[in-house]
Amino acid sequence: MSNQQQLTIGLFGFGVVGEGIYQVLQQTPSLNASIKTICIKHADKERNAPTALFTTDENSILDDPEINVIVELIDDADAAYRIVKKAFANKKAIVSANKKMIAEHLEELLKIQKEHAISFLYEAAVCGSIPVIRNLEEYYDNDLLSSFSGIVNGSTNYILTKMSEDKLDFATALKQAQDLGFAESNPALDIEGIDAVNKLSIVLKHAYGITCLPSELIHRGINRLHPIDSIYAGEKGLQIKLVANAKHTGEQQIAAYVLPAFVNKDSQLYHVRNEFNGTIIGSKLADEQFLYGKGAGRFPTSSAVLSDIAALRYGYKYEYKKSDNPLKYTLSYSKEIKVYLSFNAHCDINRDDFTSIEESYSNHKRHFLIAYISLDKLNKATWLNNQSISLIVFNE
Amino acid sequence: MSNQQQLTIGLFGFGVVGEGIYQVLQQTPSLNASIKTICIKHADKERNAPTALFTTDENSILDDPEINVIVELIDDADAAYRIVKKAFANKKAIVSANKKMIAEHLEELLKIQKEHAISFLYEAAVCGSIPVIRNLEEYYDNDLLSSFSGIVNGSTNYILTKMSEDKLDFATALKQAQDLGFAESNPALDIEGIDAVNKLSIVLKHAYGITCLPSELIHRGINRLHPIDSIYAGEKGLQIKLVANAKHTGEQQIAAYVLPAFVNKDSQLYHVRNEFNGTIIGSKLADEQFLYGKGAGRFPTSSAVLSDIAALRYGYKYEYKKSDNPLKYTLSYSKEIKVYLSFNAHCDINRDDFTSIEESYSNHKRHFLIAYISLDKLNKATWLNNQSISLIVFNE
Numbered sequence: 001m002s003n004q005q006q007l008t009i010g011l012f013g014f015g016v017v018g019e020g021i022y023q024v025l026q027q028t029p030s031l032n033a034s035i036k037t038i039c040i041k042h043a044d045k046e047r048n049a050p051t052a053l054f055t056t057d058e059n060s061i062l063d064d065p066e067i068n069v070i071v072e073l074i075d076d077a078d079a080a081y082r083i084v085k086k087a088f089a090n091k092k093a094i095v096s097a098n099k100k101m102i103a104e105h106l107e108e109l110l111k112i113q114k115e116h117a118i119s120f121l122y123e124a125a126v127c128g129s130i131p132v133i134r135n136l137e138e139y140y141d142n143d144l145l146s147s148f149s150g151i152v153n154g155s156t157n158y159i160l161t162k163m164s165e166d167k168l169d170f171a172t173a174l175k176q177a178q179d180l181g182f183a184e185s186n187p188a189l190d191i192e193g194i195d196a197v198n199k200l201s202i203v204l205k206h207a208y209g210i211t212c213l214p215s216e217l218i219h220r221g222i223n224r225l226h227p228i229d230s231i232y233a234g235e236k237g238l239q240i241k242l243v244a245n246a247k248h249t250g251e252q253q254i255a256a257y258v259l260p261a262f263v264n265k266d267s268q269l270y271h272v273r274n275e276f277n278g279t280i281i282g283s284k285l286a287d288e289q290f291l292y293g294k295g296a297g298r299f300p301t302s303s304a305v306l307s308d309i310a311a312l313r314y315g316y317k318y319e320y321k322k323s324d325n326p327l328k329y330t331l332s333y334s335k336e337i338k339v340y341l342s343f344n345a346h347c348d349i350n351r352d353d354f355t356s357i358e359e360s361y362s363n364h365k366r367h368f369l370i371a372y373i374s375l376d377k378l379n380k381a382t383w384l385n386n387q388s389i390s391l392i393v394f395n396e
Numbered sequence: 397m398s399n400q401q402q403l404t405i406g407l408f409g410f411g412v413v414g415e416g417i418y419q420v421l422q423q424t425p426s427l428n429a430s431i432k433t434i435c436i437k438h439a440d441k442e443r444n445a446p447t448a449l450f451t452t453d454e455n456s457i458l459d460d461p462e463i464n465v466i467v468e469l470i471d472d473a474d475a476a477y478r479i480v481k482k483a484f485a486n487k488k489a490i491v492s493a494n495k496k497m498i499a500e501h502l503e504e505l506l507k508i509q510k511e512h513a514i515s516f517l518y519e520a521a522v523c524g525s526i527p528v529i530r531n532l533e534e535y536y537d538n539d540l541l542s543s544f545s546g547i548v549n550g551s552t553n554y555i556l557t558k559m560s561e562d563k564l565d566f567a568t569a570l571k572q573a574q575d576l577g578f579a580e581s582n583p584a585l586d587i588e589g590i591d592a593v594n595k596l597s598i599v600l601k602h603a604y605g606i607t608c609l610p611s612e613l614i615h616r617g618i619n620r621l622h623p624i625d626s627i628y629a630g631e632k633g634l635q636i637k638l639v640a641n642a643k644h645t646g647e648q649q650i651a652a653y654v655l656p657a658f659v660n661k662d663s664q665l666y667h668v669r670n671e672f673n674g675t676i677i678g679s680k681l682a683d684e685q686f687l688y689g690k691g692a693g694r695f696p697t698s699s700a701v702l703s704d705i706a707a708l709r710y711g712y713k714y715e716y717k718k719s720d721n722p723l724k725y726t727l728s729y730s731k732e733i734k735v736y737l738s739f740n741a742h743c744d745i746n747r748d749d750f751t752s753i754e755e756s757y758s759n760h761k762r763h764f765l766i767a768y769i770s771l772d773k774l775n776k777a778t779w780l781n782n783q784s785i786s787l788i789v790f791n792e
Binding site: 020024030128129130131134135138139140268271283284285286287288289290291292293294299300302303304306307311314319325326 | 416420426524525526527530531534535536664667674679680681682683684685686687688689690695696698699700702703707710715721722
């Protein structure tokens with residue numbers, strides 16, 4: 001263990017994950033890492049750590065020359081952004097789990113990271129404990145990835161599992177997910193698919209070298225699903241999952257979107273239940289690989305953060321090798337996808353947007369269409385903003 | 397892409413994997429890697445590459461100062477050992493897929509690797525395309541691994557799948573596996589569990605820092621399974637799989653064995669079919685993670701070899717961090733496992749070896765026992781050498 005660095009950590013946030021990290025570092029002296037100061041928002045809360053460790057002044061960490069690593073585990077993406085920028089300027093390595101902050105500022109942060117030659121690791125930001133980023137970055141760096149298809153949000157997967165298996169309604173299932181600590185403090189981030197699309201934009205960087213904002217990617221959450229959709233899925237032997245997709249559609253073109261999807265039982269994703277995450281990585285050589293594990297909760301997230309901390313001892317950095325590839329990948333919206341729609345009688349559906357309509361069915365409760373639509377049309381279809389339209393893609 | 401090295405490769409072996417590597421490197425100039433010379437055994441075979449590349453003289457590669465990487469893909473473990481040792485001495489980085497050679501000489505090879513500070517990578521030796529070694533080495537290096545449980549031999553898994561799903565007999569299923577190129581050229585290595593235990597001994601090094609010879613580990617293959625065992629499995633809703641296990645049994649003690657196992661449908665391993673491999677990594681923090689992909693065949697193996705070649709551009713080395721851990725892990729044989737035995741009337745079973753016998757059943761064809769036995773007793777039970785005794789562990 002030659003060139004191992006002693007890590008002196010300034011920790012931001014002492015929620016479930018922060019406390020988990022603190023406990024594990026206490027119990028694992030071999031990591032050569034210790035927390036010197038912890039920055040919190042509310043000084044008066046009771047904490048399971050010595051009072052002397054805590055501060056509410058972020059600069060007392062960021063300006064401390066002894067601290068060489070910032071571990072940022074706070075909810076507030078704007079505050080996280082400010083902290084990370086100052087940490088870069090002060091030459092401190094950074095571990096973050098804040099997918100929103102990372103996804104929204106990735107281009108700028110990577111530019112700063114390059115200038116300062118500082119490690120900036122965020123494995124915990126995508127799929128909790130599953131080493132997705134590390135493997136895309138290191139292991140699949142030479143192989144042509146044909147696709148990435150993943151359940152990347154544990155909270156919505158938990159809700160969908162409970163709705164499908166225990167026949168819970170949406171609100172009850174959401175409440176359970178929140179009580180168990182799987183949901184973001186603002187549940188809209190989960191159920192509207194924003195958390196998933198944040199993760200997808202990070203994945204696109206490491207899988208294909210594509211830099212894009214989450215807002216450039218088509219996404220819908222699970223909040224507009226109708227109970228009747230589950231009945232349809234059940235009859236067809238399908239599961240509804242919120243799936244983040246990136247597919248190589250030829251000539252350095254990538255189609256990318258987050259949509260509720262029908263998944264059949266031959267897919268590995270069908271068997272991903274509760275708060276688990278799973279990603280299928282399709283490659284030219286290795287065919288399909290499946291990585292599966294807990295995507296949410298205290299210890300799985302702690303596990304990923306600790307792996308990043310451990311990697312810092314050896315000065316590990318993401319290299320973003322695919323971004324340096326002379327053949328640039330870009331997002332494409334030309335792909336056609338097969339979708340299911342269910343909607344109320346009064347909904348205004350623009351049928352001209354579909355390339356073809358395969359099936360059309362109505363009963364006294366609800367109307368249904370199964371049709372093909374291009375991502376481009378889907379992206380621009382303002383009529384889809386109608387809250388009572390449910391859209392589910394058939395996952396190929 | 398700063399410190400990227402130009403790789404000039406000397407390739408040993410031009411079978412399906414060697415040829416695959418050659419083709420991909422030709423098509424991927426961005427890898428900065430080219431094959432200068434290929435050493436083969438039979439000069440007179442037709443090859444899909446320019447004649448000028450080939451040699452039958454291994455020293456013309458090993459003594460070539462221009463060649464800085466040896467990719468060793470030959471079947472003959474003794475020849476591979478000789479080649480790798482000379483490559484180390486001549487300061488050439490090495491990529492190998494030869495699990496037998498690596499498992500049998502690991503201690504010595506790692507000593508030499510350390511002396512010469514040379515990269516020696518072998519991801520393809522365990523689970524083909526699945527990045528098992530890299531993840532054990534890098535990602536799980538700080539987390540306490542409670543268990544490793546994996547289907548690591550694609551050939552036997554293919555055979556067992558065909559026997560279970562298509563009701564093929566053993567010989568026909570084996571022939572199919574060989575025809576499809578999944579089996580080792582000597583099928584005994586697969587079906588007797590030798591290939592799997594070679595891989596397990598490599599896994600133990602990276603998961604727990606344990607150095608052991610495959611012969612120190614309990615192992616049985618699938619060649620003594622009886623057709624009636626499949627009927628029993630079917631009735632109970634179980635699958636028979638050849639599973640490599642390592643379990644933390646407390647106080648730095650690891651129980652490790654390769655045995656046919658009954659797997660129930662709640663286990664991820666149940667769904668691993670045909671030539672696929674899958675490994676469940678249990679950890680204190682991340683709970684269970686599952687890595688799944690193709691474990692055998694031309695392209696999956698090529699994929700792993702290429703990932704190793706790509707990593708060499710950045711001077712990547714395994715660090716064997718767990719071996720440097722002051723708390724040493726050792727193999728333990730005290731664990732008790734629950735086993736199923738089926739055997740013929742004349743078999744001499746020493747019932748005193750069992751801690752307890754749970755069930756005992758006979759019919760006119762076959763006798764059955766379900767019992768608990770310690771690994772120590774199992775290891776020493778010479779009566780188990782009887783070819784007509786089938787033993788299957790219940791995978792917990």
